[in-house]
Amino acid sequence: MEYQSIINSIYKEVSLLENKGTIADYIPELQKINTDKFGIALIDNFQNRYSIGNATEQFSIQSISKVITTSIIFSKMGNDLWQRVGFEPSGNAFNSLVQLEYENGIPRNPFINAGALVIADLMVSHFENPKEYFLSFMKELSENENIEYNETVAQSEKENGYRNAALVNYIKSFHNIQNHPDDVLDFYFHQCSIEMSCLDLAKVFQVFSNNGIVPKTKFKFLTTSQCKRMNALMQMCGFYDQAGEFTFKVGLPGKSGVGGGVVAIYPNHYTVAVWSPKLNKKGNSYYGLETLERLTTITEASIF
Ligand code: GLN
Secondary structure, eight states: OOHHHHHHHHHHHHHTSOOOOBOOOSSGGGGGSOTTOOEEEEEETTOOEEEEESTTSOEEOGGGHHHHHHHHHHHHHGGGGGGTSOOSOOOSOTTOOHHHHHTTTOOSOTTSHHHHHHHHHHHHHHOSSHHHHHHHHHHHHHTOSOOEEOHHHHHHHHHHOHHHHHHHHHHHHTTOOOSOHHHHHHHHHHHHHEEEOHHHHHHHTHHHHTTTBOTTTOOBOSOHHHHHHHHHHHHHHTTGGGHHHHHHHTOSOEEEOTTSEEEEEETTTEEEEEEOOOBOTTSSBHHHHHHHHHHHHHTTOOOO
């Protein structure tokens, strides 16, 4: 398929739309970004790369990182993981606390912050140096050595992360956090602060369009069933309380982050990543969603 000309024309069309989003303001460091940035990268299952705009510029991947930490822990623990975190859509905002009380500290899924913090706790338990492990894993999957944590962003979030601190402490009161809350938060803020480009992310997410196999090394990172489940989680929970709308309009599993990145997976066909920092009211990139809706319509991509 003529992916390059397709993304070129979508890029042009979306650039002309009034960008109705606003930038996330609760992590002060993220507000410094130039809001005009806009990039698209698509990699097909033959490893052909297509991109336009700011597709090679690195940005804060934020919650997109949750898919990879969850996959690492799932590959280690198998289905025992689901005793610590659920796999149901939340229908609530990404940083909501409300469901924890009547669900005894078991977060609804690993992509809302509550669930991601339980996964961060498991990363701290499983690895002697979780930050080092996670960074090197991201470098390997993206085939890019030039990926780093942004310490300023991690610090900025730590200084303002009252909700995440509340979540981790609250979950610990139900005995579903095993490590010290400070260690869990430190890992979590770092995983969110990693900076990657659309091309890096499209590369990393190939493992989910390729049946759990890392294309370059042929390493079977996830079993077929685990890969199916990670895609199912992205479909149901990747966009928080907009997961239904994303499914309805885009029809693919995906994941967003408050840095303005969005990735989507068309299993056995392609992965795509879009970056535009302005977010809609649900915390998902406004241009990102406009782009993906057009892309799946034109390429007739859908898992349904
Ligand atoms: N670091 C952000 C937070 O915890 C990630 C949220 C997101 O990307 N949706 O609030």
